[in-house]
Amino acid sequence: MADLLTIAIDGPAASGKGTLARRIAAHYGLHHLDTGLTYRGVARALLASGQPLDDVAVAEAAARALDLAGLDRGVLSAHGIGEAASKVAVMPTVRAILVDKQRTFAATPPGAVLDGRDIGTVVCPKADVKLYVIATPEVRATRRWREIEANGGDADYAGILADIKRRDERDTARAASPLRPAEDAHLLDTSEMDIETAFRAAKAIIDERLASRANAE
Numbered sequence: 733m734a735d736l737l738t739i740a741i742d743g744p745a746a747s748g749k750g751t752l753a754r755r756i757a758a759h760y761g762l763h764h765l766d767t768g769l770t771y772r773g774v775a776r777a778l779l780a781s782g783q784p785l786d787d788v789a790v791a792e793a794a795a796r797a798l799d800l801a802g803l804d805r806g807v808l809s810a811h812g813i814g815e816a817a818s819k820v821a822v823m824p825t826v827r828a829i830l831v832d833k834q835r836t837f838a839a840t841p842p843g844a845v846l847d848g849r850d851i852g853t854v855v856c857p858k859a860d861v862k863l864y865v866i867a868t869p870e871v872r873a874t875r876r877w878r879e880i881e882a883n884g885g886d887a888d889y890a891g892i893l894a895d896i897k898r899r900d901e902r903d904t905a906r907a908a909s910p911l912r913p914a915e916d917a918h919l920l921d922t923s924e925m926d927i928e929t930a931f932r933a934a935k936a937i938i939d940e941r942l943a944s945r946a947n948a949e
């Protein structure tokens with residue numbers, strides 16, 4: 733599988749990892765998977781059918797039934813679904829089912845950019861390049877607030893900031909695949925960067941990593 737290229741992008745909510753992942757995938761001609769949508773897809777299925785978010789057997793069935801090709805970003809990006817997703821994401825068996833699907837996706841030539849919480853540590857530990865994207869909670873809340881307002885929604889900054897902090901806590905404290913940088917991840921703090929600057933910084937890291945790997949071969 734020497735020809736397969738995998739780029740792992742992890743980070744907390746609204747750090748900009750999805751925006752970066754899409755740009756990077758387009759630039760390098762790779763597939764892209766926002767793995768957050770897979771957890772959101774499971775949560776949405778449970779919410780839509782009125783089922784509890786803490787029943788492991790029910791969540792496992794929803795995870796098994798999930799079709800990666802049918803994930804609708806428009807529906808799944810609703811703010812409330814993120815909170816529900818972080819609840820089903822604590823279940824190790826649900827994670828195992830989704831990680832299997834994510835790895836199958838990553839193995840499709842010519843390779844992929846995957847973004848999430850555990851890509852560099854669990855899903856693709858041998859990824860060619862790993863980025864860990866961060867920004868302060870206040871910057872991230874402002875970005876999410878702007879996003880909701882731009883989409884015509886009614887956003888409450890204090891509520892969004894509280895939600896982001898609660899999700900950070902749940903994602904970093906859980907026993908199964910907690911959010912943390914892989915040892916070989918490159919840290920990218922985008923607090924003071926706009927989207928274009930963050931993309932250039934990420935591209936510089938990736939190009940350098942790919943060049944040093946090519947020189948070593």
Ligand SMILES: Nc1ncnc2c1ncn2[C@@H]1O[C@H](COP(=O)(O)OP(=O)(O)O)[C@@H](O)[C@H]1O
Binds near residue numbers: 747
């Ligand atoms: N560097 C940045 N500067 C300003 N806004 C950004 C930046 N990166 C992303 N955004 C915006 O912040 C919001 C959240 O970004 P997104 O990529 O969805 O984050 P994540 O995937 O980490 O949740 C989006 O509206 C996006 O356009």
Ligand SMILES: Nc1ccn([C@@H]2O[C@H](COP(=O)(O)OP(=O)(O)O)[C@@H](O)[C@H]2O)c(=O)n1
Binds near residue numbers: 745847851
């Ligand atoms: N690889 C991943 C991706 C998401 N998740 C969970 O799914 C939730 C929603 O992820 P997301 O990436 O769509 O959330 P945002 O960062 O876009 O707000 C996160 O809070 C995590 O609990 C995960 O556990 N592992």
